[in-house]
Amino acid sequence: MIRYQYGQSLMHSMNVIELHNIYKTYHVGELDLPVLKGITLSVARGELVALTGASGSGKSTLMNILGCLDRPSSGRYVLDGQEVSDLSSDERAHMRNQKIGFVFQNFNLLPRTSALENVILPLTYTPEPLNDHEATGRALQIIERVGLADRAHHEPSQLSGGQQQRVAIARALVNRPSILFADEPTGNLDTRTSREVLAMFEQLNSEEGITIILVTHDPGVAGHARRTIHISDGVIVDGQYGAGGAA
Numbered sequence: 001m002i003r004y005q006y007g008q009s010l011m012h013s014m015n016v017i018e019l020h021n022i023y024k025t026y027h028v029g030e031l032d033l034p035v036l037k038g039i040t041l042s043v044a045r046g047e048l049v050a051l052t053g054a055s056g057s058g059k060s061t062l063m064n065i066l067g068c069l070d071r072p073s074s075g076r077y078v079l080d081g082q083e084v085s086d087l088s089s090d091e092r093a094h095m096r097n098q099k100i101g102f103v104f105q106n107f108n109l110l111p112r113t114s115a116l117e118n119v120i121l122p123l124t125y126t127p128e129p130l131n132d133h134e135a136t137g138r139a140l141q142i143i144e145r146v147g148l149a150d151r152a153h154h155e156p157s158q159l160s161g162g163q164q165q166r167v168a169i170a171r172a173l174v175n176r177p178s179i180l181f182a183d184e185p186t187g188n189l190d191t192r193t194s195r196e197v198l199a200m201f202e203q204l205n206s207e208e209g210i211t212i213i214l215v216t217h218d219p220g221v222a223g224h225a226r227r228t229i230h231i232s233d234g235v236i237v238d239g240q241y242g243a244g245g246a247a
Contacts, residue, residue: 082095105183109171
C-alpha cells in the first residue's frame with residue numbers, strides 16, 4: 001500500500017488545534033451580532049472529529065475560523081503550533097495553502113477540466129511550485145489513493161457524484177495538509193455513495209493519520225467520527241466520544 005507523510009514537520013505537538021476563549025461578533029450597521037461566545041476546545045493530532053449544530057448555531061462561523069477563512073474578534077487560535085488569531089488575510093491564505101485541505105458539499109470542481117488537472121491546481125499556488133512532471137506525479141499518486149486511477153483524464157461531467165467527491169478529496173490532499181475539513185461532504189450524495197465516501201475519510205484517518213473534521217448537521221455522518229463536538233447558540237454544549245472512545 002502507498003503511504004504518505006502528512007503534517008510531519010510539527011509532530012512534537014499533541015494538539016493540532018487549540019482554541020482559547022474565541023468570540024466572533026459581526027457588525028451590521030449599528031447592530032452587534034454575537035455569533036461565537038467563548039469557544040475553548042482542542043483537537044488532537046490524528047483525531048477524526050464531527051462538528052455539529054443546527055443552522056444558526058455558529059457552526060459555519062467556527063469552521064471558517066478553524067479553516068483560516070476568517071479570524072476571531074477575540075481569543076487565541078493555535079494551529080499546528082502557530083498562533084494564527086491575528087494573521088492578515090494574505091498570511092491566513094498562506095496558512096491554508098500549507099496546512100489545510102477543504103472538501104465541500106458541492107465538490108467545487110472546474111467543469112471543463114480533467115480530474116488530474118483539478119487535483120494539480122492547488123500545487124500551482126505553493127510558495128515553491130513543483131515542476132510539471134513532479135506535480136503530475138504527485139497528483140496521479142493521490143488519485144490512485146482515492147481509487148480513481150482509471151478516471152484521471154475524465155471531466156467532472158463524465159464522473160458520478162461519488163467520483164467527483166473523490167476527486168475533491170484528492171485535490172484537498174495534494175498539498176499534504178495537516179488537517180482536512182469536510183463541510184457537509186455527503187450532502188449531495190445518495191446513501192450508498194455517502195457510506196463509501198465516509199469510509200474513505202475513516203481510512204485516510206486511520207492509515208495516514210490525517211486529522212479530519214467533519215462539519216455536518218446529520219447525526220448519521222457524525223456517527224463516523226471518534227468524537228462529536230456540538231455547538232448551540234455560539235457555545236459548545238457537548239463533546240462526547242463515540243464508541244471508539246478517546247484517541
